[in-house]
Amino acid sequence: MSQQTPGWGDRLVAAHDALRGSVAAARAAPSANGAGLAEQLRNHCETVCVYLHGHHTTEDGALFPHLADVDPGLAPALERLRREHVVVDRILRDVDALVAAVEPERVREELDRLATELDAHFAYEEEWLVATLNALTGPVPWDPHRPERLP
Structure with a gap:
């Protein structure tokens, strides 16, 4: 019995879940002060910021143009998602x-704002794209878990 490879939409949801977890981990950094906290926040934020920026860059540059060709009716949703990427960036x-x-307390406030934006963004993206992505049978010029892979 072979295991079926998850569809592209399911992979997108898994990537979003990983990003949600990374943001939650950054938000949960201890409230102690000093260099240790600053270093911890820097490490969490660097991981989140670099991955999320790469994830959105590959969506804008590779996935969204591909989906626009596959289903022109997605154009308004894709445009909204691009605008949301600018806000997240x-x-x-x-x-x-x-x-x-x-400024650890202000970092936490911004991470809270980021989490709120991402929750809404991911929910909208998943609502509009998962079914279309899961229906794709050929190669897709994008991998949600490897944002550094550009076509």
């Missing part, structure tokens, strides 16, 4: 600046 830059300035 702005928050990531704010988080990065606050981490560099060693």
